[in-house]
Amino acid sequence: MPIGGIIFESGNSHGYVTGGWRTFIPVHDREKCISCLRCWILCPDSAVLVVDGKMAGFDYEHCKGCGICARECPKKVQAITMKLDEGS
């Protein structure tokens, strides 16, 4: 074990799963989404996935269900809704 509590791996917080902390879970409607990427910009956990410039879903291992994405998705679009996380 490294001394002083120091962590010698870089970026290893990614390996710590925080998805289990959720109460609500965001659900993405691809049909409605316009890929404005506001959700991606504003997610505090960097849990919005973007592929080729398009919003591609959520990293459910690290999404904590805060709901900022759903709130910030433009009202005319409302491609994200928060549902109670039933777990899996």
Place this chain on the structure above:
Amino acid sequence: MHKQVAMTGNDAGAEALKDVNPDVAAVFPITPQTELMHKFTGYVHDGVVDTELIPVESEHSAQSACFGSAAAGARTVTATSSQGLLLMAEICALTASTRLPVVMPVVNRAISAPINIHCDHSDSMFVRDAGWIQLYCEDTQEVYDTVIQAFRIAEHKDVLLPVMVCLDGFIISHTMEGLQIIGPEAAQKFVGEYDPAFSLLDTATPISIGPLHLAEYYFECRRQMIEAMDQARNVIVDVGRQYGELTGRTYGHTESYRLDDAEVAIIALGSTCGTAKVAADRVREKGIKAGVLRLRTFRPFPGQQLAEIVGRVGTVAVMDRSVSYGQQGGPVFHEIRSYTSDGPQMISYVYGLGGRDVFTRDLEGVFEELVRIKQSGDCGEVFRYLGLRE
């Protein structure tokens, strides 16, 4: 190479820092430490050293700056006293547990309230559990020598703990004495190039410092620190021996003065030992076999070594210049007693709080009292005061 000079304890501390030429120094004043760093900042200003100086707004910031600097792989120093040490205490805990080898002269001063600027050991004793190595100096020579050795002790790969070099406020810090200095070339050769165990600036080895540990890991992390302190015992003696090879002045955990055949002894920290040695000489003339055991290393506590000497002498007085309130007597007494068996007669004196002077005649009186105790076989009152007005 070795020059004979006259300096105060603060000057000697500054001189040692100058000769080592550390990478970074955080500076904040407090009586009676102020002149130490003040003198050192003069060296920085004059280009005598290359040290990067960080003048900060409080001691808490001073230790925080040291933490950051040391974490970035720089050889780092600061100095403080009393309330300053208490203010930086929460960060001192971090410096030690993050295993950063900061060196810090502490000019011992009483803690408030009431405000008192004079010498006692309540400040360094307050933080004795912080995880810092604590070494106490008897005179200006020892201040100079110990500051230099402190870097080798702190930076040793088996230790990696910060070191507090304690010197009595005003009594040593402001008193001029003769001493030998070894100069920057010899000092830097002795301490060597700093090779940090880790560094935030080492981009090839990215690290995170000061993360959260839950119950699964904290205990083991602290256990490593305990072991480092234990390993420091040998390192302190080893470095002290090597310093002796260089200068003729060898250091260890204790200094024995006329203890070989002593039947009574005084145990103390710091400058009081100088007074005690004179007192021992005086009562020896009256036929009392007196000796002095000067304790230099308080952390890590050399309990076994002390117990062995106390057992041999048989009748000792332990002088504490601080109090652990709610516990009668002081820390030095209790820590020694936790290592001794029931055999030896040990009494405790609390003395010198707030700079109350202790005179040679007072300590002669202690030796005479110890003789009475030895002859009667009865310690009488174990917990006593010296110099208190009742």
